[in-house]
Amino acid sequence: MGSQEKELLDWINSIIETLDCNEVISIVPLREQASLRSYFRLETDIDTKVAVFSDPRTGINRIFNNLSSSLLRSEINVPKVEAFDHKRGFMIMEDFGDKVLQLEMNPENEKKFYESAIDQVHLIQKINPLHGLKRLTISALKDQMNLFEEWFLTGLLDYKCSSEEKRIILDAYESISKECANQPYVLCHFDFEFRNLMLLDDNKLGILDFQDLCIGPYALDLVSILKDIENPLKEEELLRYSKYFLKDITDQYEGYPFKEKLKQDIDYAGFQRQLRILGTLSRLHIRDKKSFRLLDLIQTLKFLTEYLIEYEEMIDFQNFLVEQVEPKLQEVLEAIE
Secondary structure, eight states, X not given: OOHHHHHHHHHHHHHGGGSSOSOEEEEEEOOOOSSSOEEEEEEESSOEEEEEEOOGXXXXXXXXXXXXXXXXXXXXXXXOEEEEETTTTEEEEEOOOSXXXXXXXXXTTHHHHHHHHHHHHHHHHTSOOOTTOOBOOHHHHHHHHHHIIIXXXXXXXXXXXXXXXXXXXXXXXXXXXXXXXXXXXXXEOSOOOGGGEEEOXXXXXXXXXXXTOEEEETHHHHHHHHTOTTSOOOHHHHHHHHHHHHTTOOGGGTTOOHHHHHXXXXXXXXHHHHHHHHHHHHHHHXXXXXXXXXXXXXXXXXXXXXXXXXXXXXXHHHHHIIIIIHHHHXXXXXXXX
């Protein structure tokens, strides 16, 4: 048992009377995550639970605990927090099991799970915005996209942009952020991809990693599943599920031209998300020494180049990615392997 597990066990034993169990039988580290948190499964004499360690200075566990309570009151399936110690950075929460939706999907059940996930997007978006959440302003959207240049282009690819290329990138940020900011703003999970959805015992979906909940463009969570890195859809499938989303549009969007704008809104929200992901996954590799998602960069970049070409104002940026960035990424990944 490592020092972190021992410290965790000591803490659990000190609060065991507050938990629905009498003793912890084992502590097992869970799969590596794209975050700085550590996860453990606790086997107790009654059931299993999940323990989390997060650097107390980040305050993430406190945020997670507060948001969990709020979402549960709104009947969203998120893990209930059973105990936490903000000073030590420990938290114990309900165990949603091992059935990650991403791994449970197959051609027979795919339609059902996509529709269930879209239903969850609607449920989240119908919640009145929670007090104190960050709003993704134009400035915030640009700041997130800056990760593309800082960590992906400069950090990972060691690419030196010319002044003209920098102008093209900044123009792309401007166009993307303005298009996103023109969308109706709703409650966003912010990382609503299939790896963060769990299939529960009652066949309902459970939602994880909601600590970045914010107020943002309505298409941001939708594009997270329609253009999921692990489950790229064919064009006709993307259209089918986009239409399914339209079936449950409520009065909160009254007057917004969804039928005319939905595809463009999904594409531009996708551009913003994909640029951010290129940066965050590169940072994960460089700063945090976690390289297990490096190959996801290929599909993420592909999502960008496939759809940017459809918009005249994005052609220069698309050409830059195809002609300069794609070959450089391939070269860097081959060198890392």
